[in-house]
Structures are given as C-alpha cells and as structure tokens.
Amino acid sequence: MVTLAEVARRAEVTAATVSNVLRNPQKVKPATVERVMAAIRELGYRPNLTARALAQGRASTLALMLSNVTNPFYPEFVLAAEREARKRGYFLLVCNTDDDPAIARAYLHQIAGTLAAGVIVMNTDLAEQELTEIAQGGAAVVLCLWEHAQASRTLPCVTVDFAAAGALAAAHLSELRHRKIGALVGEGSGGPQSVRLRGFAEALAARGHAEKSLTVATSHDSIESGYEAAKALLLAKPALTALFATNDLMAIGAMQAAADMGRQVPHDLSIVGLTDIQLARQFRPALTTVRFPTAHIAARSVALTLEMVEGTAPAQALYQVRAPELVVRESTGPAPSRRRG
Known part of the structure; x- marks a missing residue:
C-alpha cells in the first residue's frame, strides 16, 4: 500500500x-x-480514513440524516451540503431513514462520533x-429545518422563517383578490407543517379576510397525497378559487387534481406552493411558490456542524438564514369574476 510519505517524496x-x-487545498x-x-x-x-481519524482524534466525515431521499427537495439539499463539506475537506455520508425512527436511532448510535465527526439531522420522529x-456522548449534532424549533432548544438549529413563508403566499393571493381559499397542510416525519399555515392564516386575517374564508385539509407531503387532498377539498368546496x-409536492398534486376535474390553472384556480424545488420550475404550468434559500441553508448547516466539531460554536442557538422569497410563475392569476358553486 502506498503511504503518504511516499507521495510526499515523489512530490x-x-x-x-x-x-x-x-x-x-485552498490553503496550499x-x-x-x-x-x-x-x-x-x-x-x-x-x-486511510480510519488511520487519519485516529491520528486526528476525529473522523473526516460528516453525516446528513434525512427522512426520505425520494422527496426531490433532499437531493437538491444534499448536493449543496456535499459541495460545502468537500470544500472544507470533509466527506458527506447521507443517511436515509425512510421515515422510520428505528433506522434514525440506529444511524445515530452507530455513526455519531465514530464514522462521522458531526451529524446534521433534518426532520425526524x-x-x-x-x-x-448523542451529543453529550461527544458528537456534534446540528438540527436543520426543524419547523417547530425554538431558541431554547438544547441543540443548535439552522432554520428558516416558516411563518414568513406562509405570509408571503397569503399576501400574493390576497393581492390577486382571492377570497375563497383552501390550504393543504402537509405532515411528514417532522410533524405537521403548521407554522407555515399559521403565517398564512394570520396574514390573511391582517388583510381583512374572514376566518371562515379559509378551508384547511391535511395531507402527507407527497404529490399523490396532495392530489387526493386537493380533489376532496375541491369537491367539498367547489367555490374555492x-x-x-405547504410544500411544492402537494401543490403539484393539486394541479394534477385540478386538471383531472376540468379546472384550468390559473384561469379557474390559482395554486401556490412552498420551497421551490426544481420540479416546480419544470412543471407546466410552472408553479408559483415561496423559495427557501436551500443552498445557503445547506452551507450554513455544514459550517455550523464543523464549528461544533472544533468547539467554536455556542451549544445552544437558533440560526435563521435569510428570508424566504416569493417566486411568481404561471400557476397563479387574478380571481375569476364568476365563482363556481
């Protein structure tokens, strides 16, 4: 086996x-x-990564634990996080828990502080x-995009203002003069996406919308579940415009349901999502959504984890990255003058 010393001699x-x-490498x-x-x-x-870890007292790998790699948001996040980790001289190990807390628990106990110097934990059960x-055992643990994170948490968290994201969507629909509005609220391994809904509902109320003008349905955060929830909601409340x-996957499912029901988007029905995954730009009509700064969140999460590894970050902190941004595309338009039902 070739040694590092042999490489040094050759170079x-x-x-x-x-x-x-x-x-x-940036220092050379x-x-x-x-x-x-x-x-x-x-x-x-x-x-020899094992020898390196023993010599340095820590692994040269960071772990990213996510709930379901089939969700298109996660591959986009992984790409940004891997680039940032590599730039800082670390490898990124992606751990897919498949929405199973037992798998998440096994990952944490087996890799935290051993195979990985630090772990970024996205929404889990x-x-x-x-x-x-786990953190008290010596591993650096950073939470990422936990919707219900509070500043009093015992672990640092990198997150975004979910309520502000919902408020942006509400302001957009209100400005388009929609008054009969439905909301599809997703629920995954991180729990219900209720903070987004709260921001949405509070923004509507602040603009003079009556509480009864908002109809809410819950759904798993997937295209299929969004389709079923939107179809049921539109059948029960045909006057919705x-x-x-609360995420783009459900919004895309809602657009499919509207098409199957003969509702034209946005002529008959405006639809707005949240996150701005790549599919939102590729779908037709292209989805109006509230963009999360995904690459920035990923980079900050990696940086904070390494600060934890190096002992330079506070043990308890809530880091909100820059504000979400409304991206207007083809799925929203003015409220129709003649309402259904």
Whole structure:
C-alpha cells in the first residue's frame, strides 16, 4: 500500500503539505496542489480514513440524516451540503431513514462520533432528548429545518422563517383578490407543517379576510397525497378559487387534481406552493411558490456542524438564514369574476 510519505517524496514536499492538500487545498499554493495530486495519481495513493481519524482524534466525515431521499427537495439539499463539506475537506455520508425512527436511532448510535465527526439531522420522529444524549456522548449534532424549533432548544438549529413563508403566499393571493381559499397542510416525519399555515392564516386575517374564508385539509407531503387532498377539498368546496399548499409536492398534486376535474390553472384556480424545488420550475404550468434559500441553508448547516466539531460554536442557538422569497410563475392569476358553486 502506498503511504503518504511516499507521495510526499515523489512530490518533493513534506507529509504535512500532502495532508493539507487532501484536507484544505485552498490553503496550499495551486502549483503545489497540482504537483501533489499528480504524485497521488501516479502512485495510486488512497488515504486511510480510519488511520487519519485516529491520528486526528476525529473522523473526516460528516453525516446528513434525512427522512426520505425520494422527496426531490433532499437531493437538491444534499448536493449543496456535499459541495460545502468537500470544500472544507470533509466527506458527506447521507443517511436515509425512510421515515422510520428505528433506522434514525440506529444511524445515530452507530455513526455519531465514530464514522462521522458531526451529524446534521433534518426532520425526524426522534425526540430532542435522544439527540441531546448523542451529543453529550461527544458528537456534534446540528438540527436543520426543524419547523417547530425554538431558541431554547438544547441543540443548535439552522432554520428558516416558516411563518414568513406562509405570509408571503397569503399576501400574493390576497393581492390577486382571492377570497375563497383552501390550504393543504402537509405532515411528514417532522410533524405537521403548521407554522407555515399559521403565517398564512394570520396574514390573511391582517388583510381583512374572514376566518371562515379559509378551508384547511391535511395531507402527507407527497404529490399523490396532495392530489387526493386537493380533489376532496375541491369537491367539498367547489367555490374555492385558490389553493395554498405547504410544500411544492402537494401543490403539484393539486394541479394534477385540478386538471383531472376540468379546472384550468390559473384561469379557474390559482395554486401556490412552498420551497421551490426544481420540479416546480419544470412543471407546466410552472408553479408559483415561496423559495427557501436551500443552498445557503445547506452551507450554513455544514459550517455550523464543523464549528461544533472544533468547539467554536455556542451549544445552544437558533440560526435563521435569510428570508424566504416569493417566486411568481404561471400557476397563479387574478380571481375569476364568476365563482363556481
């Protein structure tokens, strides 16, 4: 097996320089990086990650634990997080829990502090107390996009203003003069997306909408469930002229349901989602939505985890990244002058 020392000799640098090239290339002169990488390729060097972890007292891997990798939001988040981790000299291990708390628990106990120096935990069914116990064992644990996170939590959390996101959607529909509005509220492993709904409802009330003008239905946060929930809601309340879905997948399902029911979007029915996944831009009509700064959230989560690993971050903190943003596309328009029903 080729050793790091052999690479150093071939590149005519020190072993420490080779280590820096592998972990922090931005701190090394480009010409030196090129020479070291050439030596690595010529010799077929492969770093021994276990030995490195033992020598440094920590792993060179970060773990990202998410609930369901089939949700299109997560691959987009993973891509941004992996880029940030790699830029900082770390590998990213993605752990898909499949919405199963037992799998999440097994991942945490097996990788936290051993295979991974830190763990970014997105919405799961695990209680905060379990995560706190893992952190007390020496692992850096950072929560990400927990909708119900509070500043008093014992673990740091990177999140976004979910209520403000809902309020942006409400303001948009109100400005389009919609008065009979439905809301599809998603529920996944992180619980109901109720903070988004609260922001939406409070913004409508502030604009003079009567409480009874908003009809709410709950659904799993998927296209299929959004389809079924929207269809049931539109059958029960045919006079609705707009729907707000607390995530884009349900909004896309709602657009499919509207099409199958002969409702034209946005001529008969306006639909707005939340998150701005890539599919929202690709679907036709393109979905009006409230964009989360996904790449920024991912980068901040990785940075905070490494700050925890290095002992430079506060143990308890709530980090809200920059505000969500309304993105107007083709799925919303003025309320029709003649209402159904």
